Amino acid sequence: MAFRNDFLWGGATAANQCEGAYTEDGRGLSNVDLIPHGKDRFPVFVAGEGSLETDQDHYYPSHQAVDFYHHFKEDIALFHQMGFKTFRLSISWSRIFPLGDEELPNEEGLLFYEEIFKECQKYGIEPLVTITHFDCPMGLVKRYGGWENRKLICFYKNLVRTLFTRYKGLVKYWLTFNEINMILHAPFLAGGVVLQGTDNTEAVRYTAAHHQLVASAWATKIAHEIDPEMKVGCMLAAGNAYANTCNPKDVWLALEKDRSEYFFTDIQVRGYYPSYARKELNRKGITVPFKEDDEEVLRENTADFISLSYYSSRLVSTDPEVNNATDANVFATLKNPYLDVSEWGWQIDPLGLRITLNALYDRYQKPLFIVENGLGAKDELVDGKVEDDYRISYLREHIKAMRDAVELDGVDLLGYTTWGCIDLVSATTGEMSKRYGFIYVDRDDEGNGSYKRYKKKSFDWYKIVIETNGEILD
Numbered sequence: 001m002a003f004r005n006d007f008l009w010g011g012a013t014a015a016n017q018c019e020g021a022y023t024e025d026g027r028g029l030s031n032v033d034l035i036p037h038g039k040d041r042f043p044v045f046v047a048g049e050g051s052l053e054t055d056q057d058h059y060y061p062s063h064q065a066v067d068f069y070h071h072f073k074e075d076i077a078l079f080h081q082m083g084f085k086t087f088r089l090s091i092s093w094s095r096i097f098p099l100g101d102e103e104l105p106n107e108e109g110l111l112f113y114e115e116i117f118k119e120c121q122k123y124g125i126e127p128l129v130t131i132t133h134f135d136c137p138m139g140l141v142k143r144y145g146g147w148e149n150r151k152l153i154c155f156y157k158n159l160v161r162t163l164f165t166r167y168k169g170l171v172k173y174w175l176t177f178n179e180i181n182m183i184l185h186a187p188f189l190a191g192g193v194v195l196q197g198t199d200n201t202e203a204v205r206y207t208a209a210h211h212q213l214v215a216s217a218w219a220t221k222i223a224h225e226i227d228p229e230m231k232v233g234c235m236l237a238a239g240n241a242y243a244n245t246c247n248p249k250d251v252w253l254a255l256e257k258d259r260s261e262y263f264f265t266d267i268q269v270r271g272y273y274p275s276y277a278r279k280e281l282n283r284k285g286i287t288v289p290f291k292e293d294d295e296e297v298l299r300e301n302t303a304d305f306i307s308l309s310y311y312s313s314r315l316v317s318t319d320p321e322v323n324n325a326t327d328a329n330v331f332a333t334l335k336n337p338y339l340d341v342s343e344w345g346w347q348i349d350p351l352g353l354r355i356t357l358n359a360l361y362d363r364y365q366k367p368l369f370i371v372e373n374g375l376g377a378k379d380e381l382v383d384g385k386v387e388d389d390y391r392i393s394y395l396r397e398h399i400k401a402m403r404d405a406v407e408l409d410g411v412d413l414l415g416y417t418t419w420g421c422i423d424l425v426s427a428t429t430g431e432m433s434k435r436y437g438f439i440y441v442d443r444d445d446e447g448n449g450s451y452k453r454y455k456k457k458s459f460d461w462y463k464i465v466i467e468t469n470g471e472i473l474d
């Protein structure tokens with residue numbers, strides 16, 4: 001058998017993309033609540049441009065999302081029907097600390113997640129909890145400037161201590177920051193950092209990254225102190241870079257590209273800033289704001305496992321003539337002529353998943369966990385049914401590749417959670433029409449719809465995959 005007996009099959013979500021109920025039960029505003037759908041989305045998403053207030057002219061998809069807040073029992077029951085062993089969700093920080101810097105938490109927020117975890121427990125589903133998934137209370141953005149400010153480490157420590165204490169015995173697996181490398185690409189989304197009026201934006205990005213890295217190590221330490229059974233993972237938006245040609249310059253560029261993302265896991269898994277990064281930051285004149293016991297905390301609290309999202313490989317070239325860029329999340333890449341693309345231009349590369357898993361395992365020799373993978377596609381609901389064979393085919397090929405990585409290459413893989421197991425709002429575009437789920441939610445891009453849930457064809461398919469521990473994929 002390829003996969004371990006306790007392989008954690010399941011699905012993944014994020015609070016801001018599914019919960020809705022954005023002002024209910026004491027929840028405070030969060031950075032994602034100010035990111036509108038439509039043409040004005042990207043400047044806010046990346047850099048926090050604009051007034052940072054909501055207005056009547058825009059639609060903000062996180063406000064209602066797919067109303068998981070009021071549907072979680074129904075949704076978790078559906079996950080159970082598919083046989084989920086795990087369910088990945090994230091905490092909305094501003095439900096627990098509405099402004100972010102309070103000393104005492106909001107009990108209603110804590111209760112909400114407690115009920116979810118108990119619901120999971122009822123079905124034997126292991127929660128996998130991301131502490132922050134593109135989520136920073138606006139109180140921390142406005143008063144402190146988000147993760148650029150070192151004080152965020154203290155507020156985060158207060159958050160994690162609260163969560164670990166309260167959910168001890170209910171939650172074993174934690175992830176500290178979703179796609180921590182996103183802080184370099186979209187600092188407002190990933191860290192509430194506003195770039196407007198900043199001269200050296202690269203220095204700001206690395207400062208925020210350092211604070212998150214230190215906070216992540218503190219979270220690992222605090223978790224282990226509160227409950228040695230807890231496993232705390234790092235999380236990387238992964239996908240290896242390919243060189244466009246065998247020109248050594250292209251090969252070198254691909255190596256540099258990979259290093260720029262591994263920078264994060266190198267620190268989180270090995271416990272120190274890698275030599276290539278120290279040199280590079282030095283050359284750029286960027287001083288990383290090391291303070292007090294940062295070095296020791298990083299060194300002594302490395303990640304228990306490495307989790308990753310994988311949507312595609314990346315392609316790079318040094319040739320200025322080769323500039324046919326395609327979309328790939330917010331990670332720029334050239335168009336690879338050997339690969340098909342999704343309706344949103346994301347390249348589809350199952351073998352790239354095997355390559356990525358091997359590269360990570362070769363580098364760190366630590367257990368891996370794929371916590372996001374999937375196809376965003378337009379689904380058609382006809383007579384209550386969605387025939388999403390394209391999704392089945394995408395997932396089948398990726399599961400085969402991961403099976404090869406385990407069975408043929410010996411990669412130690414803990415589990416696999418597909419992205420958006422229930423339809424939710426797209427992070428990059430804010431659309432509902434970019435659907436990933438096994439469960440269709442009646443909701444459109446403008447916020448119309450009944451929120452009614454429908455099982456897609458892939459629902460029954462995934463159930464069999466889980467039942468047979470990945471043996472039957474047809």
Ligand code: BG6
Binds near residue numbers: 372426427429
């Ligand atoms: C990952 C994020 O980058 O990609 C998710 O962690 C996101 O939050 C997913 O939803 C897919 O991206 P998109 O833009 O299709 O929703």
